[in-house]
Amino acid sequence: MTGFVTAERGIGEIVLVDALPEVVVVAFAAVTHLADPWFLFGLLAVGYWFASDRLAAAPRRAGATAIAAVTCAYAATALGKAWFAVPRPPGAAGPADVPTWLPGLLSAWYEAQVLSDGFGFPSGHATGGAAAYLALALVYDRAWTARKRLLGGVAVALAVAASRIVIEVHYLVDVLAGLVVGGGVVLGALWLAGDPRVWRGGSGSHSRGATAALDPTLPFLLATVVSLGALTVAVANGHTGEVVEAGIGIATGAGGAIGWRLVDGDEPAIPVRIAVPALAVTGGLWVSAYALSGAFAVTLAATTAAVVAVVALPALPERVEALSAARD
Numbered sequence: 051m052t053g054f055v056t057a058e059r060g061i062g063e064i065v066l067v068d069a070l071p072e073v074v075v076v077a078f079a080a081v082t083h084l085a086d087p088w089f090l091f092g093l094l095a096v097g098y099w100f101a102s103d104r105l106a107a108a109p110r111r112a113g114a115t116a117i118a119a120v121t122c123a124y125a126a127t128a129l130g131k132a133w134f135a136v137p138r139p140p141g142a143a144g145p146a147d148v149p150t151w152l153p154g155l156l157s158a159w160y161e162a163q164v165l166s167d168g169f170g171f172p173s174g175h176a177t178g179g180a181a182a183y184l185a186l187a188l189v190y191d192r193a194w195t196a197r198k199r200l201l202g203g204v205a206v207a208l209a210v211a212a213s214r215i216v217i218e219v220h221y222l223v224d225v226l227a228g229l230v231v232g233g234g235v236v237l238g239a240l241w242l243a244g245d246p247r248v249w250r251g252g253s254g255s256h257s258r259g260a261t262a263a264l265d266p267t268l269p270f271l272l273a274t275v276v277s278l279g280a281l282t283v284a285v286a287n288g289h290t291g292e293v294v295e296a297g298i299g300i301a302t303g304a305g306g307a308i309g310w311r312l313v314d315g316d317e318p319a320i321p322v323r324i325a326v327p328a329l330a331v332t333g334g335l336w337v338s339a340y341a342l343s344g345a346f347a348v349t350l351a352a353t354t355a356a357v358v359a360v361v362a363l364p365a366l367p368e369r370v371e372a373l374s375a376a377r378d
Contacts, residue, residue: 055134055171060221064139067216072149078213079163085179085210088336090120094182095329095360097190099320105190110364111264111315112189116182117361118269118306119239123181123232124174125276125299130231131169132284132292138170141218166219168291173220176228177235179210184236188245189261207232239269265315267307274303297346298339301353308354309361317364328363332356 067075083089097105098113106112146161183203193199211225241248243264277299284292320328335356339349 055136055223057136059136059171059223060139061223063215063222064141064218067218070216072151075164075216076149076152076160078216079160081209082163082175082213082217084206085175085182087124087174087178090178090182091117091336094120094186095332097186098360099325099363101190102319103192105193106261107192107259108262108264108315109190109319110313110317111266112191112261114306114310114313114315114361115239115243115245115261115264115266115269116185116189118243118266118273118303119185119236120178120181121273121299121302121306122239122269122276123177123235124295125273125280125303126231126235127172127174127177127228128280128292128295128299129276129283130172130227131174132280132287132289132296134171135169135287135289136171138166138168139218139221142166142170164217164219169289170220171224172227172231173211173214173224174228175214176207176211176220176225177232178228180207180229180232181236182232183207184233185239188236188240188247189264191260239266239272240264242268242272265310267310270303270306270310272303274300274307277303294346294349297350298353301339301350302357305354305357306361309358312358312362313365317368320364321367324363324367328359328366332359335359 094113094117098110098117101109101113103109142165144165146164148157148160152160183206184200187196187199187203190199207229211229214220214225215222237248243266245260246263247260277296280299281293281296283289284296335352339352339356
């Protein structure tokens, strides 16, 4: 036990979810993908690369700030897990109770979803989901209405949080903490990025040009600092898995800050002919970062390179054209 969070922190929720029909549990196992780190960063990258001014006054600034906010959220999760170091519910360790009616391929998928190692507080999926969907609702402020965006973001975040309880990899307190941390981190990241809606205490919240003032540099740097704290705690307590996660957080924050220095923030959407190969390269770097997690320096280098590439990519078309013109 560290502080007020204990290993025995359940309040009977596991008994309740055990009574749910198998089909409901399988459905929630699919819902939980909406906050998988690979899915969230893919979604955020697509918004950052392709969003037009119909979604935000400054779509590149909006998208980069959303990425920075979620990076901060994962850094906070890494620090929390390393600090509290409490286990997940017993069912997360297995064996998995796979429904007999699932075909073989889906059985393997389901088993991978309902089994999870590492520490349990706070929930990374709940934290990342709350941060990502709230950030998207706030920064893309020209889409629909503010009420529809927020309701949609909250609904998805709550569904993801519920899924973590239903598939028995987290307790209720884990996901509640994640929702609170995720929401708070987004507001803090927007404040650091200079969002006038936060700086003015809510005045001008209906402005359609708020994103033109955003600068994600400080949120990216904050993620780096918090991840350094997580790394320190993880190393001191011998938590190997959290050491890797903290290292990835450091590299993501630093890579984001470096990448943002290479763009102006007012670039147009990226052409598909450039985005597709870039996605293959950055995706390969991400996979390498996790596959080579045993080589800490390689993981840091691969993650940093991947994030620098993602964030700096909007500047690439103009630079390619400039080089072509110089050769002609």
